[in-house]
Amino acid sequence: MTFLKDSLIELITQTSTNLPPDVRAAMGKALDAETPQTQASQALGIIATNIDMAQQDEGPICQDTGMPTFIVHTPVGVNQIQVKQAIREAVAEATRRGKLRPNSVDSLTGKNSGDNLGIETPVIHFEQWEEKEIEVKLILKGGGCENKNIQYTVPCELDHLGRADRNLEGVRKCILHAVWQAQGQGCAPGAVGVCIGSDRAHGYDLAKMQLFRTLDDVNPIPELAELENRVMEEANQIGVGAMGFGGKVSLIGCKIGVANRLPASYFVSVAYDCWAFRRLGVRLDADSGAINQWLYRDPDRAVERMARAEGFPLTGREVVLSAPLSEDAVRKLRVGDVVLVSGEVFTGRDAVHAYLMKNPPPVDMRGSILYHCGPVMLKQGEAWAVKAAGPTTSSREEPYQATVIEKYGVRAVIGKGGMGAKTLAALKKSGAVYLNAIGGAAQYYARTVEKVLGVHLLDFGIPEAMWHLKVNNFAAIVTMDAHGNSLHADVEKETGEKLAVLEHA
Numbered sequence: 001m002t003f004l005k006d007s008l009i010e011l012i013t014q015t016s017t018n019l020p021p022d023v024r025a026a027m028g029k030a031l032d033a034e035t036p037q038t039q040a041s042q043a044l045g046i047i048a049t050n051i052d053m054a055q056q057d058e059g060p061i062c063q064d065t066g067m068p069t070f071i072v073h074t075p076v077g078v079n080q081i082q083v084k085q086a087i088r089e090a091v092a093e094a095t096r097r098g099k100l101r102p103n104s105v106d107s108l109t110g111k112n113s114g115d116n117l118g119i120e121t122p123v124i125h126f127e128q129w130e131e132k133e134i135e136v137k138l139i140l141k142g143g144g145c146e147n148k149n150i151q152y153t154v155p156c157e158l159d160h161l162g163r164a165d166r167n168l169e170g171v172r173k174c175i176l177h178a179v180w181q182a183q184g185q186g187c188a189p190g191a192v193g194v195c196i197g198s199d200r201a202h203g204y205d206l207a208k209m210q211l212f213r214t215l216d217d218v219n220p221i222p223e224l225a226e227l228e229n230r231v232m233e234e235a236n237q238i239g240v241g242a243m244g245f246g247g248k249v250s251l252i253g254c255k256i257g258v259a260n261r262l263p264a265s266y267f268v269s270v271a272y273d274c275w276a277f278r279r280l281g282v283r284l285d286a287d288s289g290a291i292n293q294w295l296y297r298d299p300d301r302a303v304e305r306m307a308r309a310e311g312f313p314l315t316g317r318e319v320v321l322s323a324p325l326s327e328d329a330v331r332k333l334r335v336g337d338v339v340l341v342s343g344e345v346f347t348g349r350d351a352v353h354a355y356l357m358k359n360p361p362p363v364d365m366r367g368s369i370l371y372h373c374g375p376v377m378l379k380q381g382e383a384w385a386v387k388a389a390g391p392t393t394s395s396r397e398e399p400y401q402a403t404v405i406e407k408y409g410v411r412a413v414i415g416k417g418g419m420g421a422k423t424l425a426a427l428k429k430s431g432a433v434y435l436n437a438i439g440g441a442a443q444y445y446a447r448t449v450e451k452v453l454g455v456h457l458l459d460f461g462i463p464e465a466m467w468h469l470k471v472n473n474f475a476a477i478v479t480m481d482a483h484g485n486s487l488h489a490d491v492e493k494e495t496g497e498k499l500a501v502l503e504h505a
């Protein structure tokens with residue numbers, strides 16, 4: 001199969017860089033529905049610009065290119081071992097080209113394989129079928145939204161919604177709860193794939209499979225079609241909004257499937273996907289491996305531009321921040337302020353935070369800006385180039401962040417999804433702020449990096465290293481300030497109250 005590997009590289013590249021039309025259409029509706037000049041609409045504006053940039057430059061839409069998951073159908077007689085080998089080679093090559101971030105980490109040693117190959121990565125499901133062509137579908141679902149997947153063992157008691165019983169009403173409550181608990185951490189607005197029934201392990205698999213349906217299709221089972229519509233309507237009333245900033249659009253898709261179950265078990269499994277809903281497919285000639293047809297795309301429909309305006313709409317009220325930051329400057333900031341960061345920032349995520357708990361930092365962090373980010377970087381000659389650099393989910397650093405702020409004098413933390421009470425108390429005590437960048441806007445933020453000034457702790461792998469970057473006009477919103485205020489806590493409380501009202505209406 002002469003063209004198989006190249007076809008698969010093209011599939012991976014397109015999936016990572018060019019959102020399919022159904023997702024674009026859903027995001028277009030979200031943009032139109034949101035109230036102008038709110039934080040949610042600003043977030044959606046950056047997302048739209050980012051989607052355009054990714055497609056124009058063939059760069060990853062989000063720096064977290066997820067766990068590559070392939071669903072392959074082959075005619076009888078096709079050598080699946082050969083197809084599997086071609087997928088592995090294509091994944092490694094796409095990683096080398098910067099279309100995928102090295103994302104495969106040895107769970108025992110913590111070592112990143114560097115090429116996205118490792119035990120059970122990538123994930124490949126094979127099926128035989130009676131068709132003449134090979135079909136390959138691919139989904140790239142990142143860790144932030146993967147961490148918001150949730151499984152309910154019904155009957156159960158749910159926050160704000162009461163008891164969920166073993167019926168469709170109970171399923172409805174579980175799905176609404178799933179959207180609510182994700183808040184902004186899964187980069188809302190998101191989409192949910194749901195499986196009613198099956199066992200624990202397969203239920204999650206089947207929930208993810210629902211994400212291979214187009215967002216605008218109609219469920220062939222009438223009662224599930226009705227439930228999908230109802231969930232869409234209700235989930236968009238609770239007000240999580242883009243990035244959890246509060247707003248009108250929390251969900252862009254709800255796809256529900258059903259499977260038989262054991263008499264004793266009733267699981268509702270929910271796969272939460274973010275707005276960067278990267279899923280495509282191809283039909284391949286079974287002899288040559290050449291692409292015969294793209295799935296999820298309409299060849300007669302040109303790729304539509306998403307952005308309604310260029311970049312981040314500035315009001316003139318933005319606060320410019322440049323490290324080193326003084327305590328005084330930081331204490332002046334309030335939740336809701338928009339900041340433009342220019343100057344030096346350091347990246348640091350899970351491995352860096354764990355390291356800093358036991359070791360002194362490799363740089364002086366007094367007055368610094370710490371960015372929760374695992375970028376896609378490519379070495380070009382002796383220099384490093386930033387290929388994608390959006391924020392990662394900050395809540396993972398909650399056990400460490402307060403210590404890092406207090407011990408090393410960090411004045412601003414940039415991330416997404418917000419942090420908890422311990423960090424909020426540390427911000428107040430030390431005089432520091434949390435800045436929410438727009439999750440998934442990896443191309444947008446990569447363009448704010450003027451220079452890579454250096455790298456520390458590279459042994460942790462590219463995403464986990466501490467990158468020293470010089471940025472210009474990096475836009476973010478103060479969502480936790482040094483006065484004990486947290487937009488995240490407020491939105492979680494308000495949306496919980498709305499869920500309860502919805503339930504008792």
Ligand code: SF4
Nearest residue numbers: 062142144187274440
């Ligand atoms: S958009 Fe957000 S949740 Fe989705 S892959 Fe990127 S960082 Fe993760």
